[in-house]
Amino acid sequence: MRHTWFVSFCTVVATGGCLGATAPDCIDTTGPGGIGGVYGYTAADAGGAVLVNGNLVVTAGSPPAFTGSWNTYWGTTADTTALVGPQIGQGTFTANVQDGRVVIAMNPQNVDNNVELNGCYTNDGIRGTWHFITIAGERASGAFTLHQLLVY
Secondary structure, three states: OHHHHHHHHHHHHHOOOOOOOOOOOOOOOOOOOOOOEEEEEEEEOOOOOEEEEEEEEEEEEEOOEEEEEEEEEEOOOOOOOOOOOOOOEEEEEEEEEEOOEEEEEOOOOOOOOEEEEEEEEEOOEEEEEEEEEEOOEEEEEEEEEEEEEEEO
């Protein structure tokens, strides 16, 4: 699993951190304010069509490592045949942060059949790329956003 995280982290670094016309600057989150809270989650396909909505709740820890839970569902206009991996339903996640860059494993107990979120803290939340990863490699990816709704 460490290998997958390393490869994903290198991908984030090599691509400038996040999706978009220009990569946003990552901000350091190790200062006051904390990361705990409820985040609204949206995942889109490579073309920008919304596939998944829901929330992530940070329940324990603080940067550089924290954990929490997630609860997600298909977007109202989503193509429910799209390949999104195991990011529909509910589960727990683990996350690591370094220099404002975030790697979240939505199914940390699985090396095969996992969804990783690789992104940057920005002034308006966390933005980046989700990756559906199997033992055979990446199967699908797209953009995601996490917008903090409630601060703990």
